[in-house]
Amino acid sequence: MRAAVLRVAGDVLTEQGFAHLDLADIARRAEVGKTTVHRRWGPVAGPVADLLADMAEQSLPREETGSALGDLRANAALVRRTLADPRQGALFCAVIAAATCDERTAQALQRFYEVRVAEWAPCVEEAVARGELPKGTDAETVVRAVSAPLHHQLLTTGVVPDAPDAERAARAAHAAAAAGVYTG
Amino acid sequence: MRAAVLRVAGDVLTEQGFAHLDLADIARRAEVGKTTVHRRWGPVAGPVADLLADMAEQSLPREETGSALGDLRANAALVRRTLADPRQGALFCAVIAAATCDERTAQALQRFYEVRVAEWAPCVEEAVARGELPKGTDAETVVRAVSAPLHHQLLTTGVVPDAPDAERAARAAHAAAAAGVYTG
Numbered sequence: 068m069r070a071a072v073l074r075v076a077g078d079v080l081t082e083q084g085f086a087h088l089d090l091a092d093i094a095r096r097a098e099v100g101k102t103t104v105h106r107r108w109g110p111v112a113g114p115v116a117d118l119l120a121d122m123a124e125q126s127l128p129r130e131e132t133g134s135a136l137g138d139l140r141a142n143a144a145l146v147r148r149t150l151a152d153p154r155q156g157a158l159f160c161a162v163i164a165a166a167t168c169d170e171r172t173a174q175a176l177q178r179f180y181e182v183r184v185a186e187w188a189p190c191v192e193e194a195v196a197r198g199e200l201p202k203g204t205d206a207e208t209v210v211r212a213v214s215a216p217l218h219h220q221l222l223t224t225g226v227v228p229d230a231p232d233a234e235r236a237a238r239a240a241h242a243a244a245a246a247g248v249y250t251g
Numbered sequence: 252m253r254a255a256v257l258r259v260a261g262d263v264l265t266e267q268g269f270a271h272l273d274l275a276d277i278a279r280r281a282e283v284g285k286t287t288v289h290r291r292w293g294p295v296a297g298p299v300a301d302l303l304a305d306m307a308e309q310s311l312p313r314e315e316t317g318s319a320l321g322d323l324r325a326n327a328a329l330v331r332r333t334l335a336d337p338r339q340g341a342l343f344c345a346v347i348a349a350a351t352c353d354e355r356t357a358q359a360l361q362r363f364y365e366v367r368v369a370e371w372a373p374c375v376e377e378a379v380a381r382g383e384l385p386k387g388t389d390a391e392t393v394v395r396a397v398s399a400p401l402h403h404q405l406l407t408t409g410v411v412p413d414a415p416d417a418e419r420a421a422r423a424a425h426a427a428a429a430a431g432v433y434t435g
Contacts, residue, residue: 161351164351167345167348167406174409180407211403211407216395216399218406220399222347222351223360225357235433238427238432240423243422243426
């Protein structure tokens with residue numbers, strides 16, 4: 068039941084955005100009783116929060132290329148592919164929107180990024196241990212710095228980031244880290 | 252009439268977010284006829300798009316400090332103050348959310364950032380002319396790189412950026428620009 072509801076919630080968010088999410092509509096499309104859906108998820112944002120928890124559970128392990136720049140490139144490429152995917156990209160926008168309206172979704176979104184950032188942070192920690200980046204570099208801030216311009220571009224210009232955008236995001240985060248911007 | 256409706260639209264977005272924006276409610280609070288509001292702004296997102304146009308018109312001139320890092324710091328500080336302001340910060344989140352659901356708002360948001368970025372881009376162009384940053388540096392990408400981590404932090408962690416966050420955003424954009432990441 069949970070899987071069917073989450074799939075339909077993802078479909079509706081992808082097709083129509085958060086403003087059109089309706090619990091009764093989700094129940095109908097998932098062929099699940101409306102009362103059951105309401106009892107389990109309560110307010111409309113419930114399935115969105117649960118969808119984020121599901122995405123965090125299923126998130127992929129990081130890549131390891133042997134260098135900080137290589138790893139950050141791999142991370143940027145993954146973020147770009149996610150945003151460029153019609154379903155994942157629309158879902159990203161809808162989830163950001165839902166998080167601005169609903170505290171439970173906002174917490175689920177924060178948790179989702181914490182999981183993703185924690186997965187990739189070791190690539191920076193290992194680079195610091197190898198002497199490739201300055202001691203005291205905050206690994207999580209570097210990983211977030213890779214995603215930020217790519218997410219920002221999609222949200223504020225509507226243009227899906229391309230491969231050069233991802234390359235630039237990785238190189239910018241690496242250059243700033245190498246310059247000691249993210250220490251202390 | 253326009254001023255009253257825009258003020259109320261801003262109030263509702265600030266207090267309750269985009270999901271609760273209702274044209275009839277705006278008309279009532281602005282003490283304007285519902286038909287008039289509907290005729291002028293049509294779908295619910297209309298006042299949001301118009302609010303963004305109004306914000307673009309009223310946006311402040313850039314600061315000029317004499318150095319690229321100083322100017323980018325001034326820009327980061329302005330972005331931070333905007334996001335930290337209870338009304339402006341809530342409005343930012345609501346407008347991002349509205350833009351994900353509505354094409355007209357998305358275009359107004361893009362236009363708003365184009366105006367803001369164009370206002371600040373000369374600080375990078377002048378630094379290139381002075382030889383402070385590499386030739387061919389894309390000024391608009393640098394300016395957007397300052398805002399991106401600050402906006403991203405508020406949207407994905409719910410934590411309002413503080414002064415050290417703004418300082419880090421300015422220094423990161425400057426270091427990446429100095430390293431030639433934003434050329435060609």
